[in-house]
Amino acid sequence: MLKQILSVAIVLQFISCQKNDVEKLESDLTFKNGLVITQFIEDGENEIEEVNDYVFTFLDKGEGNAVKNNTTTKGTYKVFKDDGKTELSISFAKNPELSELSDVWYYVSSENNLITFDEENDLLVFKKR
Secondary structure (H helix, E strand, O other), rough: HHHHHHHHHHHHHHHHHHHHHHHHHHHHHHHOOOEEEEEEEOOOEEOHHHOOOOOOOOOOOOEEEEEEOOOEEEEEEEEEEEEEEEEEEEOOOOOOHHOOOOOOEEEEEEEOOOOEEEEEEEEEEEEEE
């Protein structure tokens, strides 16, 4: 009986940790002053010039905005767990400059006001403003 109780406790702890990763990332992304991209590598190429002047705000309910020169591009995002990894799906489909950014990114870390993602050999780093 004790073995079964411990097994249930371990499973509940695992589920709790997964949920906490998602909640922490959502909290970091919805930083009220917005985020800027400090590194953006796509297919081995530095693409920072494509996104350099944008300020990103991620809102509740999966809505996001990318603002450049007082022009706003609306987008969507979702933070979720898949195969044990915390992931960010981002889409700003109506803006060709942001097409390379629209992807599913794997969460790496959130520290020192930087939120880091990767996807195979690609790298995306947001910085809190």
